[in-house]
Amino acid sequence: MIDVSGLTKTFRNGVEAVRGVDLTVAPGEIVGFLGPNGAGKTTTMRMLATLLRPSSGSATIAGHDLRSDPRGVRRSIGYVSQSGGVNPVNPLGDELELQAMLYGMSRAEARSRIADVLATLELTGLEGMPGGALSGGLRRRFDIAFGLLHRPSVLFLDEPTTGLDPQSRAALWEHIRSLGLTVLLSTHYLEEAEALCDRLLVIDGGRIAAEGTPAQLKGERTLNEAFLEIAGRPA
Numbered sequence: 001m002i003d004v005s006g007l008t009k010t011f012r013n014g015v016e017a018v019r020g021v022d023l024t025v026a027p028g029e030i031v032g033f034l035g036p037n038g039a040g041k042t043t044t045m046r047m048l049a050t051l052l053r054p055s056s057g058s059a060t061i062a063g064h065d066l067r068s069d070p071r072g073v074r075r076s077i078g079y080v081s082q083s084g085g086v087n088p089v090n091p092l093g094d095e096l097e098l099q100a101m102l103y104g105m106s107r108a109e110a111r112s113r114i115a116d117v118l119a120t121l122e123l124t125g126l127e128g129m130p131g132g133a134l135s136g137g138l139r140r141r142f143d144i145a146f147g148l149l150h151r152p153s154v155l156f157l158d159e160p161t162t163g164l165d166p167q168s169r170a171a172l173w174e175h176i177r178s179l180g181l182t183v184l185l186s187t188h189y190l191e192e193a194e195a196l197c198d199r200l201l202v203i204d205g206g207r208i209a210a211e212g213t214p215a216q217l218k219g220e221r222t223l224n225e226a227f228l229e230i231a232g233r234p235a
């Protein structure tokens, strides 16, 4: 579902953030992207989400070529950024409706799709609330709701649970799993990687340093020990 080959990104200031990443994500797989600060996780995901132009390399996402068909890629993916984006002031139901109509849905279609997405994420009844009145966990769920409106088949989540308490984090894992989508998510939480992800990719210095199921990466060690050995620094 995601096929990436030789992806690189050198920023104008000369920083080589991504230095030849190859990765694949199968349909329905939840893959965790781990790596120390500055390893290249966000840069890779932003390139795959068409938000940043790669310096070289190629990628196909849901059958669409990143370079020749970025619109096709955009239609097939949802991208939830690290900082999120829910409006702190306006009722989130109104914001969702606006976004759905920008995607070309009629008002009736928009309302029906929003009702479905809110039900999936157990947010029904909260659509009258502004983002500023919600807990961090609910805000993140609304961030994901925005990313799902146009029925993407692939979801990119950049550190979806950073800053959440352990209970809200575990609840969000359940919701992510229940979507049944292909997911690539970055995280610094090794227990999250282990509990949620089918497979892990460790990136370090812009290169994939290791990959495998959590059990394969761990071997006889804890995932934390394995990670320290691979990256030389904590996640």
Ligand SMILES: Nc1ncnc2c1ncn2[C@@H]1O[C@H](COP(=O)(O)OP(=O)(O)OP(=O)(O)O)[C@@H](O)[C@H]1O
Binding pocket: 011, 012, 013, 015, 016, 017, 035, 036, 037, 038, 039, 040, 041, 042, 043, 044
């Ligand atoms: N717009 C930019 N211009 C120049 N350098 C950048 C830019 N964006 C990121 N970088 C650099 O690229 C490298 C990779 O950054 P990136 O944000 O992809 O890492 P990350 O793995 O997501 O880190 P974190 O876990 O801290 O979010 C870092 O050295 C960063 O400073």
